[in-house]
Amino acid sequence: MFKTDTFKDKIVLVTGGRSGIGFQIAKDFLLLGAKVIICSRKEDQLKVAAEELSVHGELSYQACDIREVEDVKSLARMIQEKYKRLDILVNNAGGQFPALAEYISDKGWNTVINNNLNGTFLMIREMANTFFIPQKHGVIVNIIADVFRGFPGMAHTGAARAGVENLTKTLAQEWSEYNIRINCVAPGIIESSGLDTYPQQIQDMFEEAEKAIPLKRFGKVEDVSNAVTFLSSSMAEYITGISLYVDGAQHLNFDKMGLAKVLKSFM
Numbered sequence: 001m002f003k004t005d006t007f008k009d010k011i012v013l014v015t016g017g018r019s020g021i022g023f024q025i026a027k028d029f030l031l032l033g034a035k036v037i038i039c040s041r042k043e044d045q046l047k048v049a050a051e052e053l054s055v056h057g058e059l060s061y062q063a064c065d066i067r068e069v070e071d072v073k074s075l076a077r078m079i080q081e082k083y084k085r086l087d088i089l090v091n092n093a094g095g096q097f098p099a100l101a102e103y104i105s106d107k108g109w110n111t112v113i114n115n116n117l118n119g120t121f122l123m124i125r126e127m128a129n130t131f132f133i134p135q136k137h138g139v140i141v142n143i144i145a146d147v148f149r150g151f152p153g154m155a156h157t158g159a160a161r162a163g164v165e166n167l168t169k170t171l172a173q174e175w176s177e178y179n180i181r182i183n184c185v186a187p188g189i190i191e192s193s194g195l196d197t198y199p200q201q202i203q204d205m206f207e208e209a210e211k212a213i214p215l216k217r218f219g220k221v222e223d224v225s226n227a228v229t230f231l232s233s234s235m236a237e238y239i240t241g242i243s244l245y246v247d248g249a250q251h252l253n254f255d256k257m258g259l260a261k262v263l264k265s266f267m
Contacts, residue, residue: 006233008035012185013075013081014038015066016093018049020192022142024221025228030057032229034185035083039064040093041073066119068092076130081111086131088232091120091164092143096157098202100263105116109156121167132180138231140182142168144226144243147186148251153249161186165243172241181240185227188247188254190219203263208252212255215248 012029016022017038026036035058040046043063050061062078064071094116099108110179124140132138144161145151153160164184171182189206210218227246230236245251 002032002229002233004031004033006032006229007088010034010087011034011079011085012078012088012090012232013079013086013127014090014092015064016040017053017061018042018046021094021187021190021221021224022090024052024225025092026053026059027056028222028225029088029232033057034088035059037075037079037083038226039066040064047106047251062152067114067124069122071123071137072126074245076126078128085135086127086138087125088139088140088141089127089132090141090143090232091230093119093123094143094157094160096154096160098153098154098199098259098263099156100260101152101155112156112194113160117163124167124171128175128180129177133175133178134248137179138181140168140171140262141228141231142230143181144182144186146188146245146251146254148245151254152257154264156174168243176240179235181231183231183236183240185224185231185246186243186245186251187224188213188219188245190224190252192219192221201262201265202259205258209254209258211254213248213250215254217248218249219246 006028012021012034014026017026018040026038030034030214037060046061046063050059053059062075064075089203096112120142144164147158147162168184169183223246227244
């Protein structure tokens with residue numbers, strides 16, 4: 001479906017591009033001809049990822065905490081100085097931790113909301129005002145999560161990701177006059193480096209959960225990247241304001257209480 005020049009001369013920014021899903025998205029855009037910028041908070045790890053990715057095409061990187069307005073503005077300035085424009089923004093950066101709602105502290109709640117919701121909005125607003133609105137074109141893809149029937153065990157990120165999804169629907173309408181398309185990709189359980197961060201009991205739960213997914217497997221980072229590149233391409237030029245679930249139909253019939261039950265067992 002795609003050609004090696006599908007995104008020729010396109011400038012793409014991928015937040016959280018140093019590992020996992022973000023790394024694969026950046027790689028695939030490079031393989032399809034784009035010039036890619038990646039960012040994340042930790043510059044040393046970002047540099048290692050950039051060295052690996054640069055063998056596939058022209059890649060730039062800059063450390064950026066998406067929660068900090070000045071960091072986001074500095075990133076926009078770098079892109080403006082080096083490339084003069086931006087065509088595609090992929091908001092992949094985020095973070096969360098498993099916890100039952102009654103045990104989430106003020107600090108924990110605010111950290112996740114600030115990262116996953118506020119940081120995403122700051123990035124969208126700055127890149128739109130700097131590039132997309134003046135250019136009168138642009139594509140934004142927001143990576144969210146399976147929040148279709150709530151997110152037991154992660155109320156903080158469920159609320160944040162649902163906020164991003166609603167923001168996406170709003171901006172798809174507000175910014176249509178600028179020819180800006182904005183969509184979400186909602187991954188299910190994806191086999192990536194992110195799974196390794198969870199306690200063993202939760203990883204064991206994931207093994208059981210795999211059997212309950214209608215397609216009987218976890219997703220691959222390539223599955224998510226394929227959805228992102230499709231929504232960013234001219235093949236999706238009449239698609240805006242939607243959430244594309246990449247989860248093997250997990251959001252339709254999966255036991256959403258699995259994680260919460262494991263967390264309750266720790267009590």
